[in-house]
Amino acid sequence: MKHLLRVGLFFLLALMGWQALYLAKFWSPVLVPSPVSVGRYLYEAAIEGTLGDATLVTMRRLLLGYGFGIVLGLPLGLLTARFRIAKDTLGLVALGLQTLPSVCWVPLALLWFGQSETAMFFVVVMGTLWSMIIATDNGVRNVPPIYARAARTMGSSGLQLWLRVMLPASLPYIVSGMKQGWAFAWRSLMAAEIYVTILSGFGLGNLLHYGRELNAMDQVIGIMFVIIVIGLVADKILFSPGEKYLHRRWGTAK
Amino acid sequence: MSLQTNPRNEAPAKLSVQGVSKRYRTGGREVHALDNVSLEIGEGEFICLVGPSGCGKSTLLNIIAGLEVVDDGRLLTAGVPITGPGRDRMVMFQDAALFPWLDVMDNVLFGLKLKPGLSNTERIEVAQFYLQLVGLENFTKSYIHELSGGMKQRVALARALAPNPRVLLMDEPFAALDALTREQLYGDLQQIWQQHRKTIVFVTHNVREAVCLGDRVALFSPNPGRIREQFKIRLPRPRDISSIELARYAIDITAALKGEPRTAEEYAI
Numbered sequence: 001m002k003h004l005l006r007v008g009l010f011f012l013l014a015l016m017g018w019q020a021l022y023l024a025k026f027w028s029p030v031l032v033p034s035p036v037s038v039g040r041y042l043y044e045a046a047i048e049g050t051l052g053d054a055t056l057v058t059m060r061r062l063l064l065g066y067g068f069g070i071v072l073g074l075p076l077g078l079l080t081a082r083f084r085i086a087k088d089t090l091g092l093v094a095l096g097l098q099t100l101p102s103v104c105w106v107p108l109a110l111l112w113f114g115q116s117e118t119a120m121f122f123v124v125v126m127g128t129l130w131s132m133i134i135a136t137d138n139g140v141r142n143v144p145p146i147y148a149r150a151a152r153t154m155g156s157s158g159l160q161l162w163l164r165v166m167l168p169a170s171l172p173y174i175v176s177g178m179k180q181g182w183a184f185a186w187r188s189l190m191a192a193e194i195y196v197t198i199l200s201g202f203g204l205g206n207l208l209h210y211g212r213e214l215n216a217m218d219q220v221i222g223i224m225f226v227i228i229v230i231g232l233v234a235d236k237i238l239f240s241p242g243e244k245y246l247h248r249r250w251g252t253a254k
Numbered sequence: 255m256s257l258q259t260n261p262r263n264e265a266p267a268k269l270s271v272q273g274v275s276k277r278y279r280t281g282g283r284e285v286h287a288l289d290n291v292s293l294e295i296g297e298g299e300f301i302c303l304v305g306p307s308g309c310g311k312s313t314l315l316n317i318i319a320g321l322e323v324v325d326d327g328r329l330l331t332a333g334v335p336i337t338g339p340g341r342d343r344m345v346m347f348q349d350a351a352l353f354p355w356l357d358v359m360d361n362v363l364f365g366l367k368l369k370p371g372l373s374n375t376e377r378i379e380v381a382q383f384y385l386q387l388v389g390l391e392n393f394t395k396s397y398i399h400e401l402s403g404g405m406k407q408r409v410a411l412a413r414a415l416a417p418n419p420r421v422l423l424m425d426e427p428f429a430a431l432d433a434l435t436r437e438q439l440y441g442d443l444q445q446i447w448q449q450h451r452k453t454i455v456f457v458t459h460n461v462r463e464a465v466c467l468g469d470r471v472a473l474f475s476p477n478p479g480r481i482r483e484q485f486k487i488r489l490p491r492p493r494d495i496s497s498i499e500l501a502r503y504a505i506d507i508t509a510a511l512k513g514e515p516r517t518a519e520e521y522a523i
Contacts, residue, residue, distance in 0.1 A: 150351035154365030251399025
């Protein structure tokens, strides 16, 4: 309780300091709005529905592309870990493309798919897929060989060995790959949304972009704030439970 | 299920190693791990393979387990050629090799789930029986990392016994444990072996351990890996590792290991 109070106090003081600097006219109010006006923007946008709609549009794009990237990347990663030929072909492609910031796919996606949801989906998948393949491959390669040997003496082989031993044994790597994939996907989607307008739905990146066009700094900062909160929440809801579970099971908790 | 109702114990199997040779390359160097090794192991016999590192004793164990293939020679369990891993031959490794993503119970169930002809209730009963046998019936839900080294090896023993193999292969299973835990496990293993009569092949480089556990000790020498000498251990069981009679055997076998003349010859085969 005391701890929470301290944490709350930190953020309250930060906000008060910001407001004080604003009132002291330290910066031009056009460039740095007051926390009060940012709060007012967020409140009004929430009431009006634009904020909720934009968040939904963004999250739908993100989850669709991310989910697809994970579901596709996992078996492909197992494939590159299992077969040398897959490693030297697909594995090499994955390694190369992973180094490409996924926002670089945006021009190509626009030419291929037009200003459509498909283009957004494509960019997010490109952000997720490669790091997922590499993490899975890496995870399997780091499984202590003794696990497979022990399993084989108990009659495990083939698909059963892969699903019941290799896959769970590489979970710690796979989860950190999923986390990295999430970060890449999230960044690439934001970049894509700021970069292009897609008429089928305005995401958070679009709102951010229009905030700049309208010189509405309260909107820009407000949306940035929302983006940060989504990132934090995703970490706490999506990854924290999984990581905690792994740390408990593997005994690697601090 | 109580400790007395032993779940249908399989009869121990005879093991026959006939002229087995194995070479492999490591770091650009060819190692002659086994050179024309022959060994007959009787039904329910407890044999210990002893020798310095690189003498091929672990290679032979892996070959019997079906994890490695021979270059030459053949192996039979109960008259049937060994072509790969099989449930009739279970292995215990130096590293317990338990799966951290499963709890103690599920680790013991892993091999049982692969064994056909059992209902799930039967599998759980069998797993409980063997966990009780190794004294871990109160740890079924524990995570692997919560166990001590000795407890891990007990789980590994339960896991190896649960599918009811006819041969138990043990590759220095107690080498990483502290002396006290080890001595306790010597006692437990002898007791379990006497009750359940498995054919056991036990690899170690600890001569005392070999004398304490084995009916017979096969001494290996390296480059190329061969059986140099065999010793019949005629001591009553259960044996105490710190007894004087046991120490006498150990001293003589150690002397043979170093290539020194022995003081007593009467039990050399």
